[in-house]
Amino acid sequence: MSQMLLAPRRYIQGDGAVAEIGLHAARLGTRALLVSGRRALAACGGPIEAALAGSGLSCHRELFGGECCESEIARLVCVAQQNGIDLVIAAGGGKVIDTGKVVAHRLKLPVIVLPTVAATDAPCSALSVIYAETGVFERYQLLPHNPDCVLVDTRIIANAPVETLVSGMGDALATFWEADTCARSCRPNVLTGAKAPLRSALALARLCYDTLLEHGLAAKLAVANRCVTPAVEAIVEANTLLSGLGFESGGLAGAHAIHNGLTVLKSSHDRLHGQKVAFGTLVQLVMEGRPAEQFQQVLEFCRSVGLPVCLDDLGIHAPTRDDIRAVAEAATAPGETIHATWFDVTAATVEDAIWTANALALNDRSQRVSR
Template sequence: MSIKILISPSRYVQGPGAIHSLGEQVKTFGQKAFITGGKTALKETRGDIEKSLKEHNVDSVFEVFRGECCDSEIERLKAAATAAGADFIVAVGGGKVIDAGKAVACLMNKPVVIVPTIAATDAPCSALAVIYTEEGVFDRYFILPQNPNLLVVDTAIIAKAPVRFLVSGMGDALATWFEADSCAKSAAKNIPGGYTTVTALNLARLCYDILLEYGEAAKLAVERGVATPAVEKIIEANTLLSGIGFESSGLAAAHAIHDGLTVLEETHHSYHGEKVAFGTLAHLVLEDRPWAEINEVLDFCTRVGLPVTLAQIGVTDPTPEKIMRVAEKVCEPGMMVHNMPFPVTPQMVYNAIYGADAIGKAYLAKR
């Protein structure tokens, strides 16, 4: 019997000034919050967080995140949270600190609250943490027993972040529909180990449709630091729709190609969603999707500023040896490329990466 599973965060709160409601939202979790975030994220939010928590008699301890979601950093944060007597964990910032916070909360069996300051990935919603080595190379997925207990998404804060973060989030969200569709075709299991629901598939498709409709307008607004209705929709697509869509429908080639690209040091300066955008183009080539769909993705990426060539993600010298290293990583046992509706080999991935790069170069040359 095919059991379908859909998972999602327990509560999602979004809007300008949402951070001021944090104390009200978390007061049932306990009296001591352990809060971790990057230096920039904490500089922007610490005063508002402390004030909101204090209004509801919640004490707080802050610890700066050191930048990599790796085993040693997770253990360091766990030790600090344990020493502080934390009742719950709050992760503030971008994808890596969010994943680290979720992992710490899981290991401590405590609630976790996510306060994203950028909308660069769909990490805030998921019951999954991406673990890297200390050098920033993809290591493994850490599947968590449940999604975050609470997300507080302050769109005024996110709109003031550099626009590249929002665009990167669109790149991450861009893969959601195509990977969900491929997983549905292959009857691949989703992240919680069941099969996709009609609901999750339609949320994945809605995510894609919102990107196409509002992505460019949102980018232009965030360049001015303002949260328009288009920005609100794109933040929701990048965070909530992409989060539920990927997790409850499944990942496939686009994210596997991202993971493979991390073996090349020159890609480490590109953001997760930027590499996923190129991975999405390679996914479409690998799956032999209709040319009209490929053109639609190329048009969207170039309008909002997402990469469509290897050079745009830092691989200016894509030698056969490099690309085969990537392809072999993509096809390792357990990688999500095996959710595609056909068997995938390193040679097929190698061909798709070069094919996508050629298509992207040709498209840019015509502009």
């Protein structure tokens, strides 16, 4: 089977880049549907509309309903049809972006993605994560092509809550480890169908990981002070572009499946996507029997930037055996990405790995306190 590398048609990043959206939108349409949440509209709605008007485009604003689910997608499709829309612009976080991509796909329209947080690697991918209205993971929606344009204004990112940047690091953290698993197993990538990542995909995934280790803490501290620095630019690129290309062309494995499993516990719903993926990465490393120093490196990185390392950090307090068994069963459902692992994974395998990763993190924490 052929190998492949997937990417958006254009990627633009920089301080003040939102002012350029009209130039790129004018290539794609004349009447835009701007889908965004209230906070994202406050952050960039005015500049987007001004830039579009300056390039001769009209714009219809529509508030996002809050969940990337079938009912919200259908509602926005109707809004677009009623207003003669020929271009979709999705501005906000991962769920807004995923919704906008599906809406554009169903209407056969181009889409521009403008993330207002660097919290996930959703912006660059030809994939949307569909949830139930209750927030429980339902399925991956594979799309025929990547976004036509991804535009990232790092000043907007730096003004967003620092927790969103850290969550993006948690999502990006899984990229290398999952791609490495897919390369070892040569099992079909559920996203592309390819049996092994290209060397370029693996190189991007590795660069993503190395960038996190080198610049993660400095970027977090800069954004905590609403500053744009070279470290912030590097981490935004890692969270958005490197992780986006790396996960889609490299493949998903255990970490994201465990994230999906965690969504069956209502107590985890107020945690961000990347926070759950970070813990899922630790679980994946335990499950795969990776060397202790690799687990420790990931654990220490998570601690340094403030990512969750145990169940309690995720708001899952005093879970029962039944709770974790339910997570494990959801993570190993047929078609889940955990089956890209180079050995057969069962719910019992995942359950044991969750408890063990949790215990290792708690043990490490207690040792630090006692020093």
